Amino acid sequence: MDNSCELLSSCSFFVVEVKSPALAEEFKRKYCNGNKEACSRYMIAKEVGLALIPPALYPNEYDKALDIIHGKKQPKT
Numbered sequence: 001m002d003n004s005c006e007l008l009s010s011c012s013f014f015v016v017e018v019k020s021p022a023l024a025e026e027f028k029r030k031y032c033n034g035n036k037e038a039c040s041r042y043m044i045a046k047e048v049g050l051a052l053i054p055p056a057l058y059p060n061e062y063d064k065a066l067d068i069i070h071g072k073k074q075p076k077t
Contacts, residue, residue, distance in 0.1 A: 005036040007045055017056055031059040040065035 005011075008028070018024040031039040039059040044052055047069045057064060 003034065003036060005032045005039065005042060007042060007050075008032045011041065012055060013041060013057070013059070017058070027059050038062070044068055 008014075011032075014024050014028070018027070031042070036042045040057055040061045041053050041059055043062075043065045044050075044057075052068055054064075054068075
């Protein structure tokens with residue numbers, strides 16, 4: 001079963017936020033090509049839409065993702 005993230009090619013996180021190629025590859029291995037459902041960015045995209053993903057949100061910021069999904073905080077623009 002292929003669990004690769006269908007949003008990877010359009011994920012701005014890897015273009016804008018991550019400056020370290022090693023860190024980018026680690027995130028891609030763990031989340032994009034591994035457990036995409038655990039990615040905070042993927043969670044927000046699926047639950048409330050791509051527009052609500054904060055640009056600087058890291059894939060491992062699970063609590064921030066839940067706050068956005070549950071409406072506790074609005075993302076900064």
